[in-house]
Amino acid sequence: MTTHCIIVDNVRKTYIVREGIRKKRSVEALRGVSFNVRCGTVHALLGPNGAGKTTLVKIMSTILLPDDGRVQVLGLDVVREPDKVRKVVGVVLDISKGFYFTLSGYENLVFYGLLKGLSKRDAERRAREVLELVGLDESSYKRPYHTYSLGMRARVAIAKALVTDPEVLILDEPTLGLDVESARAVRDLLVKLARSGKTILVTGHNMHEIEMISNHVTIIHKGKVVADGHPEELKLKLGLPIKIVLRLREIPRDIEEKIRSEIPIVNMCREEDKLIIYARGRRENIVQSLLEILRHNNLPIIDVQIVEPTLEDAYIAALRGVE
Amino acid sequence: MSIVSVFRAIIYRELRFLKRMMPEYMSLAFQSTLFALSIIGIAMSVSGVSGLVAKFSQIFNISGKVSLTDIIAAALAFSGLLSLTADCVGSVSQVIIYEANVIDILHLIAQSTYLYLYYMTYALIYGLLSGIVSTLYVLVLLVVGLGAYGAYVYLMLLPAYIVTGIALSYYTLVVTLPLTYIVKMRRYWAISQVLVPVLIAGSGIFIPVSLVPLFLRVISYTSPLPEVCTILQEMFFKAIQSPIIFLMFTAVFVIYIALSTYISYKTEKLVRRGL
Amino acid sequence: MSRLNRMLALVRIGIRLARLFISSYVSIILSSVFWGVVIFGSAVVFSKAPLQVIYLYIPGMFVFAMISGGMWAAIDYFRFYFHQGLTDMFLECGVGILEYSIMTLLIDGLLISFVTFIFMLFVTAIYANVPIVEVLPRHYMPLIASVISSIPVFIFSSCLIGLLLATTPIEVAWVNMLQFIFLLGTVIPPQILGEFSLFLPWTMPAELMRAAYGTNMIPLSQLYVMDLISVIAMTALSIILAKICDRQVRKKGITIRRG
Incomplete structure (x- = not known):
């Protein structure tokens, strides 16, 4: 099968x-x-x-x-x-x-059901069922279609x-x-x-x-x-970086160098007490390596924020890749 | 999907439309009656009753005695053709263009069935329904004017109305489908606006077609209307004297069905290819 | 002065807009001519005095076409354009039904009606088997007076039907039937209708057109005076109707059928 x-x-x-x-x-x-x-x-x-x-x-x-x-x-x-x-x-x-x-809306659906080969009784029954399923109440679905709001029209379209x-x-x-x-x-x-x-x-x-x-x-x-x-697979395939924002008590000068040597970094910058890192690769590997570096250098973390690439990022990257 | 499904769906839709189209049918009946009575009224106001009767008998070559009531009844019966033409040609052409180029319902139909099946079935059903519904006022008026005999006259005329309705619907398919899908016309009222009065004026309806100026007759001869008018006029005033006219009408009818089948089929191919 | 300028500007806009719909205008003219021919062509054939039919009945068609044009302007404004969202655009620009009827007056009113009238005369002449020159108007002063005084008729019918369409959910089909009331006094002359038709303000311009053929019932000198009174009355009425219409639209919106 x-x-x-x-x-x-x-x-x-x-x-x-x-x-x-x-x-x-x-x-x-x-x-x-x-x-x-x-x-x-x-x-x-x-x-x-x-x-x-x-x-x-x-x-x-x-x-x-x-x-x-x-x-x-x-x-x-x-x-x-x-x-x-x-x-x-x-x-x-x-x-x-x-x-x-x-x-x-109801009459339109019965017409469609008949056109698709349902009997009149079945077409009427199905029209009622699907309109109920999409959340249109009986009083509204008996009004002419031209009086429907866009939301109601969308529901009728899905019901169809x-x-x-x-x-x-x-x-x-x-x-x-x-x-x-x-x-x-x-x-x-x-x-x-x-x-x-x-x-x-x-x-x-x-x-x-x-x-x-x-x-x-x-x-x-x-x-x-x-x-x-799969959306996750796509992001990976397209090599989209993960954004990690670390808030540390202090940011030593050489820490950036050490992180670069361990993790495939795309970009890294400082912002007051925050270190913003853009890295490529599997999320769990990057986070693991990063934590180890920080522990090894005895740098306590105040806060950590991980921003994954969205499907929108993947979409734009895919289109830019073509162009 | 089978032709039965398409048939059932269109019947359902047309009956639903009928409920909402009542003002249009009333308006059509009113206008057609007004036309018939105006013609008689205007001619009578200038020539008097006797003058009108004499001219009428002379034009239709009627040997027997004709009364004003006969003339009014005839005019009303002919007005049925006017109403029928306006309804059939108007509605069929408007619906085709409106469905395809305005409300985009074509997708709903094209994903459910074959378009040629839909168009051919629609023309048949609409012609049939229109033959009855758009001429129903003639029955009412004839019964009011002539009593039970009026009903008899209407029943004699009804088959002619129905066959004409079907022939006109197929004729409209032949004219409208190319304009809809090749010219991509969007003004869905334009065809009916011009074609209906030209066909009616060109066929004479109330007068013998031979008295209509040639330039108008030429256009109306593309439709089955002149033949039908002649048949109806002969039916009304005398026994059919020239059966050849029936033969001509049958030939025209067959040609329209063949042509509209071919054009509907071509339309299907055109739409599916996305042209 | 600024009002006059505004009116002239509206007429100019109307002419520009009309250029977009030339094919529609051609089809309106053809349609009106051939519908008219169905009646008058047949009536001429059945009549013993065909020219008398033409002289007595067809002149009124010009004024009836003006009334019909005004009615369709109102239908366009309150129904067709409403569904396309254009009525709101007009209202936003301060173009109510009165301004819209002024905008469409020149093309939808005067031009279409006059061309329709002339073509109808020509085609009916063919049915009557008479030379075309025989059916042309003979007296030009009443003709010109009729054309000018039919302008308020166009605006009046537009405002009247506009008020009806704006405040009731009436359908176009019923309005279409209503227009035949305007046949009284225009196409159907006072000779047939009797004196009651003289109270209908649109009778005067039609009677003037009949005077161009010499088939008027009212003497010409009286007719000019009565026409002037009817022009003033219709202009005043149009302004009042348009004001009521605009106020109703602002207060309640445009009424259309929802069920």
Whole structure:
């Protein structure tokens, strides 16, 4: 049995953009993207605007055809078996629109359920269930969609993805523009869904949020994968330094020299009674070596602060590495 | 997904829309009735009742006796075609452009089913529903004017309305899909704004199509409306004398279905390729 | 002086904005002409005196088109632009419904209505099988007076419908039906309606246009006086309506259907 629910293999996609009536320009959105998504995980797909994330999401959800390469969802090919893929995938593309404005959220979901092949009774039941699951109360979900706030629209969009109870969820920026509370509710929901065994591929720009919920990250830039791995693994792979702030009773002149000889230092500076160190390597090794040096030199520590690189640092480092 | 799912989904959606579209249908019925009565009223104000009756009989080549009530009933029945055209061409074209280029609902449909299936089913259902809903006021008015006989007249006309509604919906698909996906039109009201009055004016509706100036007739001949108008006018005033018109309508109908299937299929390919 | 400058500036902005929507204007003109032709073309065919139909009924179409233009300006302002967030931008710049109607007056009002009127005459002439020169206005003074006095009609309809749209959740479809009230006195002349239509302020500019064809019921000298009174009355009414409308919008916001 495969452990990968989504396999993306060397996918290429070029758009032809019309400029005026006759003039055309081609834009390479994806230039051989490959990565896999493990079952039951939250996998984040990151990249700047125009990197090709939405194109990839659309290919995975059978909306677009790739020019080349292969995409499989639960072993089903998105090009050759689109009908079967549609049954196992739920998609969120743009949380602010994508529904009939004059119908209510509930009616939109029933329509979608029917389109996906549910019976009317099942579509109505599922619409109620998923709206309840995403936290929309009955009085609000019967109002026309155009009266919804962005937070409510996001919930309806996620509810739509869940109507057919799919095994795989593909969410394109599901918290974009949401207020703190709504964004948190969406995050919690995603974690809950992942725990229930669903495989989730999510894109976004909020690194803090992605770091909190994802098990695996793929960064794409200009249509190519530039980094891939567990967030911690990524930071390590990209060689991002750890920042250590030591507060000592006194800072001898030769201590910096001694630290440099033991630890791979990137940068070190003094600030009053603080010694600020940027070092590369595994956190536990660096801390261990540092403590030993201080003990050996009989330097008591008043305070110590360790700042690890964030996913945002890793993301920026990955993009800078390419450029 | 199967055609049955698409059929059920569209029926569900259209019935929901219908509830909210009632003011639009009322407005359409009111305007169509106003048009029919205005034509008669204006002509009568200048020529008098006898003058109108004489001119009417002469234009439609009616040998028997015609009363003002007959003329009003005929005008109301023809106004059903006006309402039907405005509704079918207007709604189908607006919905296609609005879904694709304004509210971005196309993704929801494209990730659920095949687009050509969706468009072909939608045109069929909308034409069918519109044939009934947008002409229902004719039944009311005919019953008020002619009693039970009015209901009989309406039931005779209803199949013609329904078939016309379906043919017009497919015609609109043929016109609108290229404008939506190749020209990338965003003003979803523009097609209906121009096409509907041009088709109606060009088909005559209330007068024989042969009396319409040629430049207008040419445009309306791209649609099935002139044939339908002739059929309806013949049905109303005399037994159908030229069955060839039925044959022509059937041929036109088949051409629209074939063309719209081809264009819907091409649209599907275009959308999936991201062009 | 500063008010006049402001009005001229608004008209200039309106002309600049109109350049962005040339295709929309073309489609509005075509649409209005052909809808008109459905009625008048058929009526001409069924009538024994086609020219009489043209002279008596089509002149009123100019004023009716002005009223319709004013109504659509209000619908744009309080419904379409509202959904696009543009109404707030206009309000922020001090452009209420009165100022907006002045802005759109030249193109959406006068130009569109006049071109529609002329094209409608031409196409109906083809139905009537008469030369085009036969359907052109014959007396130019009443024609000019009609065009000028239809300006307050445009602004009045814009402010009236604007107030209705701003303060009630009425839908565009109902407003569309409401506009047919304005057929009384414009397209349907006092000869048919009787004297009651003389109390409708928009009858006067339409009657002046009919005077350009010699089909007016009221004698021309009286008509000029009555027209002046109706112009003053409509201008005053428009200002009052616009003030109420602006105050209501500031106090309660724009009312739209939420259920």
